[in-house]
Amino acid sequence: PTLYGLIGRKVASEAGFEFSAAMKAATIVWSEETLDTFLTNPQTAIPGNKMALGAVKDPEQRQQLIAYLKSATKAE
Numbered sequence: 886p887t888l889y890g891l892i893g894r895k896v897a898s899e900a901g902f903e904f905s906a907a908m909k910a911a912t913i914v915w916s917e918e919t920l921d922t923f924l925t926n927p928q929t930a931i932p933g934n935k936m937a938l939g940a941v942k943d944p945e946q947r948q949q950l951i952a953y954l955k956s957a958t959k960a961e
Contacts, residue, residue, distance in 0.1 A: 889957045891915050896931070907933035920951050 886899035896911040897904035911931050913919050923930040924941040941947045 888954055891920075891954050891957070892917070905933065905935040907931050907935070917951050917955065920954065921947055924950065 886902040886904075892915055894915050896913045896915065897908040908931060911934075913923075913931070919930075924938075924947045926940050927934055927936050927938055941950060
């Protein structure tokens with residue numbers, strides 16, 4: 886799915902992409918905090934998800950990634 890506009894969007898809500906059952910069942914809305922938790926350990930954050938992304942262990946790298954994703958937020 887597109888990552889444009891990710892901040893503020895509910896997990897697995899992007900049309901046109903087949904999400905895992907675990908992602909569809911999640912009630913998380915993406916924010917800086919929820920992204921940090923997910924990027925730290927995707928399987929702990931949303932058990933059973935099928936994301937190919939591994940954990941981003943370095944806190945500075947996570948913050949840089951989150952800042953990038955935040956910059957790609959749809960204008961209100």
